[in-house]
Amino acid sequence: MPEKLKIGVYTCYCGGNISHTVKCEQVAKVMESQPDVVISRTNMSLCSDAGQSQIEQDIKELGVNRVVIGACAPSLHEQTFRGTVMRAGLNPFLYHHIGLREQDSWVHTCDCDGATCKAMHLMAAGIAKARHLQPLEPIRLEAEKQALVIGGGVAGLRAALDIARQGLRVVLIEKSPFIGGRMAQLEAVFPTGEKARDLLCDLVKKVAGHPNIKLYTQAEVTGVTGYVGNYGVRILQHSRGVSAEDAQALMTACKKEVPDEFNYGLSQRKVIYQPFEGCYPQLPAVDWENYQGEPISLNGGQPIVLEDAPQTFDVSVGAIVVATGFDPYEPRQGEYSYGELKEVVTLPQLIRHLALMKSGEALTWNGHPVRDVALIHCVGSREIEGVDEPHEDGQVNNYCSRVCCTASLHMAVELHEKFPALNIYELYQDIRTYGRGHEDYYRGALDGGVRFVRYSGEERPQVTPAPTGDTHPVLLRVKDSLTYNEELEIPVDLVVLAVGMVPRQIDDLVNMLKVSRGTDRFLLEVHPKLRPVETAVNGVILAGTAQGPMNIQESLSAASAAAAKVLTLLGRGKVELPPFVAAVDAEKCNGTGACVEACQYDGAIALQTFTENGKEIKRAVVTPANCVGCGACVAACPNRAIDVQGWTLSQYEAMVDAIGMNIVDLVEA
């Protein structure tokens, strides 16, 4: 005999967010009379400890065995209340959550009565569904105790090391021939002023020496199959092109040169190269893209041509960490006269320019002494729709790149220390030196006499060549709100664009992994507050600036968080997935295969042949790990033989019936 249903219904005030619009007491009263409801309560804030223990108490003392909660969006607190229900000894899936706040009170603030009616319908539908809920078990799968980390920047290195140190194996792949990412291109870094490459070197040594980490450089992902715990990843790796024995000789003999991207084109490098002293791996590499079969004649001997022999191999991993990093924003031709005036450079370029200078040398640009320099903030960031020209995808970069303020101020302070006679201008919108110690650079810049000019994003500064005969080559025009919105003309020798961050070009990878991107084109987490490093794809986790602008400290925190997620997922050798996937009713299934055709996801459902009572029959079989629970199969099945667990057809029908009820009937029930 089935157990008697005892439903507990809870209507939350959400501290007024709901109760200001919805008459919660009335709702709770009406719910009392719904079938099988044994208790209906309201609460100021159900997610509080007191609220949760009330539910636990009701389960234990009143024998409540189905719980319905009307509160904020399920994305916020569904997990919280599953925990509550479970703590009280009930199966966590015997609980249903209704988003009274986002779905009702917040969108109907002007119509209290209407909102209250809607709340009653929604709650009644929830109760109707709850009456059909069945206990479910999460899906448990064996997991590969190995993770893939994509990207050998500081975030990727940190994540790899953290995972490896807990005993899991790591495959670390890096697209370029050397690891370190963008951080290797920096010199002294805020907020400590330490040398970027020294810090990086420390991390690289640990990664390189760790027995659990297998590093592949010049490598890329070319295919991904499987699911969390069991991803099969295909990797393509190019040849290094040289060996320890012939590397030096080949490098010397090679004549072909290209602009050095490590110095943002400020210098040339050979196509067989090492980007910087102390790089890792130390062995030089051939830049195949630019090498283009150039014959090299070793010691005047026969010319030889180096060949790239790319290799492809597969690895099995339980989770994937994406740490593909960022690119500095490349200003458009003519944006602030970039590309048109030699005196307009980007901040990353200036960092490299200073690094290439000899110590004690005077600051020059393009052969001319620099006496006055202006740094413009927010280039390629905080763009405004309708004001700034959209990028290729039609979007403007409306986000703040977060590091450029402190990086610019850091640069200003450094310039002032090195060249005390230099006049420095910072053209900014807001000073966003938000991190610990960052504000010191702002203070330092002020005290050092750096002049601040505040522009508005609606009217960005103009950079123009100065008329002949002017004392300076470039004139900046800017409307300065600190000077009562007057227009200033600033004569300078050098304009530095504090460019923001944009994600790297990783379209292929995004398609293979099926992860989503935000409107800012950075990879998107499931929830910014509750699940900040996980993607919507189970087992694919984000680390560092692939997800959005971050400084080194934040990239490292994110990387360690990603590692922690990987470890909780794979540490026990098993993964648990929510049970909301398709399930086949074996008795009703007669193998029509409509479901298999309807399914969009590889390996989620297939027809299998069974032998029963000596007869061969076909039946659909779901691979829960690959099923996303979209329900396409449910709609296709002619026999109602398939259902998504936790969201079955009969549950929907009951909900629809309740929603469709006349409010009077509802109230009088």
Place this chain on the structure above:
Amino acid sequence: MSRVDPTLLHELKEYGAVGIEKCFNCGNCTAICPLASDEYPFPRSVIRRAQIGDKERMKSQLDPWLCYYCGDCSATCPKGAEPGETMMASRRWLTGQYDWTGLARKFYTSLAWELGSIILVGLLVVWIIAMFHGPLVTERVELNTFAPLHIVHLADWVMAGALVFFIATNVLRMYWLTMRRDGQKIPFKFYVTEAWQLVLHALTQKRWATCAADEKDEKTRNAKRTARTIHLLLVSGYGLMLVLIIFFLSWFQTDNIYPLWHPQRWLGYYATVVLLLGAGWALWGRVKKEVEMHRFSHPSDWIFPILLLVVTLTGILQHAFRYWDMPLATYYTYVVHLAFTAPMLILEVPFGKWAHLYYRPLAVYFQAVKEKAKAEQQVPEGALAAAD
């Protein structure tokens, strides 16, 4: 559009500005200032012009003169940018800008120039007297024989004439820079109708009272009141002295001994006492550095009160020697007295700190004239609608 000139900030530092670059333009100083207004949002307006080096606007603004240095701004500034001292330095700088001879700029930026000139003028006075003085009567004091009254009086008038010339030409430049270059049309009548402001503010420094009126802290309020009172007394003292020596020199340059009730006696004593008080108070304040307006001292801030003190003291001494009937001592202190008085008047009034005596009331007057003109130009609200 103004062109940014980074040199102005360094220039102002030579005139005694201390923390301009630290200012992050929060505006607290202007908010607290009891004298600032929407049209004259100093001290931030002045600091900002200094930061970006807008020399043209810096020259044409009246703002620095509208401040009496109560120091509320400096006490409030969260950055230690010393806005009050920036106002002070800007006044020095403006004195240099108005002065066409270039001497003011030299005196403010070079101690050697300032001291050298004072010594030079002093020695010149000594030399002239040494060459041209009359017989030294030693039996009794006969100052008028030693330095005949009509000659000294003539010299006084010559000096006064020179002073008027320099002051008038510099004031004309101030007028040109502040009133004529911004394109505002100012009907002449307002210069006449507002003229009383010039006299009123020169004599009373009326606005200074506002600084103390809003002060909540009793101790600071009292200190501000004291500062204004002593300054008023000082002004009355030197004003009186100037009138006396220009118009009533015969009372002073005399061998007679007047009775105590004679104005020569009590007016002279009054002026002497307040001059001693004023100069002594300023110097003591600058030593102690307790109130805002005395925390920073440019050399010019020392030299002026010191000169005033020495002139007053030698005046008293000379007077005393005459009463005690000590002829030689009287003649020598008289020479010393003149050797300090001449440079004090000739250099400090048109080219030095003392110039604020006329620039400040002039600025208040100009401000009033501008405001009247502006009010007249503004179409009264509703007038347009009525015309339709």
